[in-house]
Amino acid sequence: MKPTQVASGVARLAISVLIAAAALLPIVWGLLSSFKTPQDILQTTPRWLPATFTLENYISIFKAGTGGYLFNSILVSTGTVALCLALGSVAGYGLARFQFPGKRAVTVSIIAVMSIPVASLLIPTYTLMAEVALVNTRLGLILVYSAYQLPIVIWIMATYYQTLPEELEWSALIDGYSRAQTLWKIVLPLSRPALIAATLFVLTFAWNDFVVAVTLLSADSVRTLPIGIYNFLGFYGREWGPLLAASMVSIVPLVALFVALQRFFIAGMTGGGVKG
């Protein structure tokens, strides 16, 4: 290798290390500190590794109800994914395979709802949910999450269906399958990549959401994990150990899932376009 090549390689590596450090420092630092004792965390000359390794922080948050928050988060996330996939895979099929009056309006509304940030809908949604007595219920949260995430699911599914050869469905119809049977037995099994992408996208939203849940839930028994963490923020104050431990309970499973299946995540972010 020529010296200039070596130099550019070294520069590239240095920049890469810097980028990785900037992205990961807060997370790794938090993870390591979640195993530290309170005195250790508040030391003015920080040290990477815990002086004494302790699970105290984790025990403390589970005593404070994190188990219940986790359960609620899993329940709400699963419910949202199920509802979104059921409605989205069917609606996406209607959009991908039929020409009908109002198709343009439907498409435009899907993109609009996909793009409108949740925050501007919080007060209106809260106002409505209070009227119909769905505040403080996990069902209410599932319905609202699904309404927010369904457009992207429809979009992912519809763009994927369009890449499938329609001839397959024709031959199934000729063989006497109904449309519903064709969708269930032929189209959906072929659409696994799109289904995975949609699942991950919705799951991440439902698992991570804080702003919708904090406005709709106030009872401790229905709180999801992020709301639990938010309340710990007031409860523990400057006692960072338990806060960091609760944060890790929220992010470690998600990061593991993301690293394992990242190409599907990216498909959701860019709005469809999954490769089989």
Add this chain to the structure above:
Amino acid sequence: MTAGPRHAYKYLWPALALEAAFVFAPLLLSIYYSLHKVRYFELGAMVWFGNYLDVLSHPVFLNSLQVTALFSLSALFFTFLTGFGLAFFLNRDGPMSVLLRTVVLIPYVIAMLVGSMLLKWLFSADAGLIAMANAYFSLTVPTILADPKYAMAALVANAIWRDSAFAMIMLMAGLKSIPPSLIAAARIDGAGWWMTFHRIILPLLKPAMLITMVRLLLHFANVLTFPLILTGGGPNNATDTVALRIFRVGFEDYDLGRANAMAILLCIFNVCAVMLLLAAFRKRGAVA
């Protein structure tokens, strides 16, 4: 194939019903509420545009508009620039690039609440990092989150840290859609690196750049978690964004009339931005 309109709606109506109930109905109800005096859920007298006039002449709301503009534009500028740099730096498909793409996406994937909390901790005096940096570089950075200017910078830093990877992914998708043959042809015609970038890549990347910018702007103009967790709107309302103001007026003062008026104003801004987005999509031919 015989596929009439009735068939299509058979597939669509459950999804459309859910959207109607939980996205469009709330918006309509919100408009209705915003035209009334509301106190603790008691719908009072109709005041027409009273709430809007009230809000728009209130110095605290005007301050929050200013704060939101400053935050959104700074965050947009730096996040887009960082994402743009990352997209080009990591565009080549090597194991190193793939690994680094995964790494920079982690702050985007985790809960915003957790990300902002981790940063709040790092920026606080408690983590000891600031104290150490002060000693090491002989600086005198005070407690970051207690100083109006630094607090805004911290908020922007939070945005860059989380959302640069989003800009990167969007721009990389745009780069992938440029046919390599075009670039190869330019090379054969003797175009250098800058010429190729300036004359081929940049013009073809424009729709993707526009979509990325509008989506980032929408996100930043509406984001609630960053200011709520990181700065709480302080110090002295220096980071009190519109989203945070709406949250406080709605869920702490329970003034749903004014809160809904503000939410509708924010929604109008969003709809304008979305229309821009749709125009960009149409240009790219993504919408049939």
